[in-house]
Amino acid sequence: MSYQAPAQHTDSTHPRPHGFAASAEGLTKVYGSDETRVVALDGVSVAFERGRFTAIMGPSGSGKSTLMHCMAGLDSISAGSARLGDTELNGLSDKKLTQLRRDRVGFVFQTFNLLPTLNALDNITLPMGIAGTKPDRAWLDQVIATVGLGKRLKHRPAQLSGGQQQRVAVARALAGRPEIVFGDEPTGNLDSRAGAEILGFLRNSVRELGQTVVMVTHDPVAAGYADRAVFLADGRVVDDMPAPTAERVLEHMKRYDAKGHSGPTGV
Numbered sequence: 001m002s003y004q005a006p007a008q009h010t011d012s013t014h015p016r017p018h019g020f021a022a023s024a025e026g027l028t029k030v031y032g033s034d035e036t037r038v039v040a041l042d043g044v045s046v047a048f049e050r051g052r053f054t055a056i057m058g059p060s061g062s063g064k065s066t067l068m069h070c071m072a073g074l075d076s077i078s079a080g081s082a083r084l085g086d087t088e089l090n091g092l093s094d095k096k097l098t099q100l101r102r103d104r105v106g107f108v109f110q111t112f113n114l115l116p117t118l119n120a121l122d123n124i125t126l127p128m129g130i131a132g133t134k135p136d137r138a139w140l141d142q143v144i145a146t147v148g149l150g151k152r153l154k155h156r157p158a159q160l161s162g163g164q165q166q167r168v169a170v171a172r173a174l175a176g177r178p179e180i181v182f183g184d185e186p187t188g189n190l191d192s193r194a195g196a197e198i199l200g201f202l203r204n205s206v207r208e209l210g211q212t213v214v215m216v217t218h219d220p221v222a223a224g225y226a227d228r229a230v231f232l233a234d235g236r237v238v239d240d241m242p243a244p245t246a247e248r249v250l251e252h253m254k255r256y257d258a259k260g261h262s263g264p265t266g267v
């Protein structure tokens with residue numbers, strides 16, 4: 001292997017230093033029961049440092065979305081721990097989870113989740129409206145300019161293309177400068193030029209502003225924008241690559257496919 005997996009992310013015997021925006025220890029998520037039982041996450045331990053850009057990769061059904069949802073407080077945890085900063089999410093009340101998501105997390109959903117009755121601009125600023133915070137106008141303008149929505153701000157989601165809806169979803173997640181931005185394939189519906197603009201913007205927000213970004217992607221080129229790529233298979237972390245490049249990620253994916261480590265975990 002041309003890289004080494006960092007060892008510190010799995011050692012639960014030492015207290016974590018400050019500096020992790022989010023972390024999981026033995027995080028397990030089981031859906032259903034009996035014959036419909038699916039172990040979507042099977043004891044995942046991983047930590048995301050502040051001010052870094054991490055790509056989460058892995059075959060369809062490997063647990064990428066589930067990991068993001070559990071770590072963002074959007075889904076409950078079956079066992080283990082998920083922390084946002086120092087806050088343990090396992091056991092938090094729904095009310096506390098809602099507050100935490102609103103105040104500390106930006107999330108770009110795989111299916112966008114825009115409000116159909118609001119136009120693009122109102123969708124983008126909605127979370128801040130709910131949290132009662134005023135948008136930083138200069139930042140908001142920069143976000144909107146980068147995602148390329150200038151002439152579509154008054155359109156509702158149904159009047160936008162899939163790619164345009166995705167840009168609204170990205171802008172919404174970044175607008176309030178949350179502690180951590182999770183993106184579930186945030187450029188999956190964009191052509192390569194629009195995708196590159198958003199990926200470049202995400203990377204700059206990390207480098208220049210210290211934003212923390214965790215992004216699921218299937219695309220080795222997108223992963224090449226990140227500082228680190230974490231690979232999931234069958235609900236487990238199977239590799240951890242610092243400074244990924246598109247070439248090395250592609251090579252890794254081919255090697256994994258050859259080993260046959262793909263497909264959902266059914267128990």
Ligand SMILES: Nc1ncnc2c1ncn2[C@@H]1O[C@H](COP(=O)(O)OP(=O)(O)OP(=O)(O)O)[C@@H](O)[C@H]1O
Nearest residue numbers: 031038040059060061062063064065066067264265
């Ligand atoms: N709400 C649910 N109920 C039951 N099973 C679920 C649910 N959500 C996910 N799963 C199962 O958990 C496993 C992991 O799903 P997940 O959506 O996290 O995969 P993924 O890696 O994001 O895949 P993709 O790349 O296709 O988006 C899959 O086997 C899936 O069928």
Ligand SMILES: [Mg+2]
Nearest residue numbers: 064065066110
């Ligand atoms: Mg998914």
